[in-house]
Amino acid sequence: MVEPYASTAQLAQSGIVYERLFSEAECERIRSALLTARDWAPAHVVNASDTGEEAIELMPEVRLAEVSEFAGVRKVMNRFCRRIEQKLVPGLVAEFGKSDIEPQEFCAIRYTQGGRYLPHRDNGGSLDHRAFSVVCYLNEDFVGGGTCFPDMGFQIEPRTGMAIAFPSEYLHAALPVEAGCKQVLVSWIRGGPAIAWI
Incomplete structure (x- = not known):
């Protein structure tokens, strides 16, 4: 069953920070730059x-997508980092202290038709240094492809330029793309001592 889209109140109650990082024009330029990245490859899973x-x-069967670490387009990564620091980190500090x-x-x-990532957590084991996960949507001209939080009973509707940040231990999934191509920027934020998760 596909969960309903989250309301602003649900996001606030769940501890998910939701902010605009880029304008639509900036997202278009980022998507164009990423076309020239030289390292697109099938996405892997860390399996214990x-x-x-x-x-x-x-x-x-678990994760169907392509990943780039910005080979040849490091300026995109640098811009993404700055926007996270400016627009998301203050909200995370306020929410989690x-x-x-x-x-x-x-x-x-990027997720083409059929692309998905089944429910998973972004930390644990060798990834325990991850405190928060960030997903920034670069487009919305596709069908399906929401970010689902099964334990909370809702999904995030992708909107161009918008980003979500949430504790990396939250169970979440990239729902299947039914048509088109979903493109996102992703980051993991390292933290210090353990957080009292809500």
Whole structure:
């Protein structure tokens, strides 16, 4: 079942920070720049075995997308980092009372028709340094592809230039793209001591 879109009140109650990072014109320029990135590759999953050992694997039945770490277009990454620091970090500090946080991991992701990422958490194991996850939507001219939070019973409707930031331990999913191509920028923010999650 596809969950309904979140209301502003639901976002505030859930601790999800929702802000505009880029204008539509800026998003168009970013999408054009990303076309020239030289490192687009199938997205991997960090998979833990029963023994606790981790492996980085291609698992298209779980995650079907392409990822770039901005090879040849580092200026996009730098601009994304600055906007997170200016527009999202203050909200996270206010919401969670942490001042020692900074964005340190970045990538661009594109989901074509059928692209998805099943419910998962962005931290744990070797990824425990991740305190918050950031997703910035670069377009909205596709069908499907919402960001779903199953435990909260709602999804985020992608809107061009808007970004969400949330604790990396929140269970979430990229719902399947039914038509078109969804493009996002993603970052993980490192934190200090453990946060009292709501």
